[in-house]
Amino acid sequence: MNIRQLLDHHVSKALIAAGAPDKTPAVIKQSNRAEFGDYQANGVMGAAKKLKINPRELATKVLENLDLSDIAEKVEIAGPGFLNIHLKSAWLAEQLELALNSDTLNISPATHPQTVVIDYSAPNLAKEMHVGHLRSTIIGDALVRVLTFIGHKVIRQNHVGDWGTQFGMLLAHMNSLPSSGEALSMQLSDLEGFYRTAKKRFDDEDGFAETARDYVVKLQAGDAECHALWQQFIDISLQHCEDIYSRLNVLLTRDDVMPESAYNHDLANVIKDLDTAGLLTEDQGAQCVFLDEFKGKDDKILPAIVQKSDGGYLYATTDLAALRYRHKELHANRVLYFVDARQSLHLNQVFAIAKAAHFVPQEMQLEHMAFGTMMGKDGKPFKTRDGGTVKLIDLLKEAEQRAFDLVSEKNPDLSEDERKKVAHTVGIGAVKYADLSKNRSSDYIFNWDTMLSFEGNTAPYLQYAYARIQSIFRKAGKIDDTATLHLNEAAEKQLATKLLQLSEAIELVVKDGTPNILCNYLFELAGNFMSFYEACPILKADDEIKNSRLKLAKLTAQTLDTGLGLLGIETLDQM
RNA sequence: GCGCUGGUAGCUCAGUUGGAUAGAGUAUCUGGCUACGAACCAGAGGGUCGGGGGUUCGAAUCCUCCCCAGCGCGCCA
Numbered sequence: 001m002n003i004r005q006l007l008d009h010h011v012s013k014a015l016i017a018a019g020a021p022d023k024t025p026a027v028i029k030q031s032n033r034a035e036f037g038d039y040q041a042n043g044v045m046g047a048a049k050k051l052k053i054n055p056r057e058l059a060t061k062v063l064e065n066l067d068l069s070d071i072a073e074k075v076e077i078a079g080p081g082f083l084n085i086h087l088k089s090a091w092l093a094e095q096l097e098l099a100l101n102s103d104t105l106n107i108s109p110a111t112h113p114q115t116v117v118i119d120y121s122a123p124n125l126a127k128e129m130h131v132g133h134l135r136s137t138i139i140g141d142a143l144v145r146v147l148t149f150i151g152h153k154v155i156r157q158n159h160v161g162d163w164g165t166q167f168g169m170l171l172a173h174m175n176s177l178p179s180s181g182e183a184l185s186m187q188l189s190d191l192e193g194f195y196r197t198a199k200k201r202f203d204d205e206d207g208f209a210e211t212a213r214d215y216v217v218k219l220q221a222g223d224a225e226c227h228a229l230w231q232q233f234i235d236i237s238l239q240h241c242e243d244i245y246s247r248l249n250v251l252l253t254r255d256d257v258m259p260e261s262a263y264n265h266d267l268a269n270v271i272k273d274l275d276t277a278g279l280l281t282e283d284q285g286a287q288c289v290f291l292d293e294f295k296g297k298d299d300k301i302l303p304a305i306v307q308k309s310d311g312g313y314l315y316a317t318t319d320l321a322a323l324r325y326r327h328k329e330l331h332a333n334r335v336l337y338f339v340d341a342r343q344s345l346h347l348n349q350v351f352a353i354a355k356a357a358h359f360v361p362q363e364m365q366l367e368h369m370a371f372g373t374m375m376g377k378d379g380k381p382f383k384t385r386d387g388g389t390v391k392l393i394d395l396l397k398e399a400e401q402r403a404f405d406l407v408s409e410k411n412p413d414l415s416e417d418e419r420k421k422v423a424h425t426v427g428i429g430a431v432k433y434a435d436l437s438k439n440r441s442s443d444y445i446f447n448w449d450t451m452l453s454f455e456g457n458t459a460p461y462l463q464y465a466y467a468r469i470q471s472i473f474r475k476a477g478k479i480d481d482t483a484t485l486h487l488n489e490a491a492e493k494q495l496a497t498k499l500l501q502l503s504e505a506i507e508l509v510v511k512d513g514t515p516n517i518l519c520n521y522l523f524e525l526a527g528n529f530m531s532f533y534e535a536c537p538i539l540k541a542d543d544e545i546k547n548s549r550l551k552l553a554k555l556t557a558q559t560l561d562t563g564l565g566l567l568g569i570e571t572l573d574q575m
Numbered sequence: 576g577c578g579c580u581g582g583u584a585g586c587u588c589a590g591u592u593g594g595a596u597a598g599a600g601u602a603u604c605u606g607g608c609u610a611c612g613a614a615c616c617a618g619a620g621g622g623u624c625g626g627g628g629g630u631u632c633g634a635a636u637c638c639u640c641c642c643c644a645g646c647g648c649g650c651c652a
Contacts, residue, residue, distance in 0.1 A: 030591090032595085049631085441580060442582085443581075443646080457589095461600095467612075517589095524599095530615065531616075534607095553611095
């Protein structure tokens with residue numbers, strides 16, 4: 001059940017019955033002030049303008065054709081032609097009962113289930129994951145959960161970077177070390193340091209660069225020994241990623257890994273097929289695709305290079321092969337790319353080429369869910385003091401440590417094991433929420449303290465609301481599920497209405513790939529609960545009211561747990 | 576030069592096909608724990624929505640010009 005959609009349906013029908021043309025939008029919104037009701041319909045004014053009639057007269061006609069008597073206690077015309085809809089408490093209570101008795105909180109599944117491929121995380125295996133990988137990993141994972149929840153078939157794709165010239169350097173360094181097996185594994189436990197050392201040798205050491213290039217050639221030629229070395233490196237590096245995913249409570253596993261190298265065999269075909277489609281142009285020795293839509297104002301067309309003059313392929317080629325695979329093998333209707341905004345031109349070129357070459361059908365939805373670059377406090381691209389990046393693992397450890405210190409202070413009675421568990425859940429939740437709650441497609445500023453804050457609009461605030469409810473239940477004993485819901489107090493009605501709006505938040509997240517909408521919803525829900533908690537005593541109320549309020553609390557807990565779950569954030573009974 | 580993204584309170588950010596008095600968090604100030612958990616609640620102050628012009632009953636939102644910032648624009652990914 002989705003209140004906005006329900007009202008939209010009724011008001012649209014009434015608009016048409018009142019003389020508005022077909023498909024006139026009702027423009028239903030949640031009212032931002034209590035005096036304007038719970039919802040408002042703003043479509044009358046737009047329709048009146050088109051019909052060139054007085055909006056208030058049209059509003060009157062719409063009201064004559066609008067029967068919301070089951071849902072609303074009153075519908076008023078206000079201002080230049082707003083329709084203010086005040087929902088009926090009894091109807092809200094009925095809907096709450098339906099949600100309480102449903103495994104999915106009575107949220108309607110998608111009317112047209114799709115197969116959706118989600119391309120996210122995609123670290124470069126040559127190095128360790130750093131804080132810049134957080135957005136793609138966390139936001140992509142939230143979309144996986146939300147789309148799955150409403151009934152889409154979701155296929156995760158971790159397009160990791162496991163190929164390219166830098167691996168020659170790493171393998172050359174790796175093979176020159178005396179150790180192997182477990183000892184080597186130890187060396188690679190600091191992948192970042194390993195990379196830096198190899199890079200330094202590549203830059204400084206005589207002959208090393210040549211050795212590195214030899215390794216690239218051998219690797220690409222399929223040399224068995226070299227391939228085994230490479231495989232060993234990749235396995236260790238992937239294990240690093242999996243440790244992070246597990247700690248972050250991210251769904252990605254090794255089964256979701258579809259590395260760049262998996263498309264190697266198809267790259268020559270991509271070029272051949274582009275040629276057959278008549279899209280290939282040789283320019284300065286390189287194979288390019290020129291599409292009119294990527295023309296600058298000076299009429300110079302921007303090329304997309306798909307094969308270098310030396311015959312080598314580029315990431316555009318790989319992305320085209322991947323896109324074709326996602327259509328032919330995975331049968332995707334929609335593909336979401338959670339990728340840095342800097343790759344916007346590149347991805348749009350790839351999408352356009354794939355469609356022009358008929359690698360994928362025209363109606364396939366290809367969407368770049370872009371996000372900005374991480375900046376330091378000075379507004380410049382983020383770097384540590386020594387010019388490196390902050391390792392993701394270090395951020396997570398710091399988050400858990402700070403959470404541990406806090407829980408030890410707030411709740412010293414918990415055992416150390418319990419405090420560690422709480423610290424993990426709260427610390428990771430805070431980090432994830434800090435990133436999920438921002439919609440910015442622009443750059444964002446990395447800040448330890450805001451990232452690790454436990455107050456205000458943060459995951460711990462939501463987890464705290466949940467833990468408070470669990471505490472009430474521990475004291476309340478058994479709940480009478482047959483009790484009637486009463487929504488007498490303003491705080492009760494406000495909480496009730498908010499509880500029924502999760503579906504509207506999900507609707508927007510699914511459409512735009514913006515989990516911050518869900519964060520915002522959950523923050524408002526928790527806030528409404530906190531106000532209700534202060535204004536309406538639960539355990540001290542008379543039985544009838546007590547049971548009613550316990551049911552409200554129960555549904556709040558379920559909604560918080562479900563909503564946070566969709567963000568990949570866990571709840572706790574105590575914290 | 577061209578293009579993409581952004582500019583909203585001291586700071587970090589919301590703002591749903593244009594709607595009513597632009598909202599949160601944080602910081603500052605005031606009040607609230609012998610209380611169902613104070614990681615909280617109630618309240619106060621804080622705004623030329625980068626600037627000009629335009630479209631209309633109505634613009635942070637749409638159009639246009641300008642300023643500022645980040646990024647991208649042929650053989651890295």
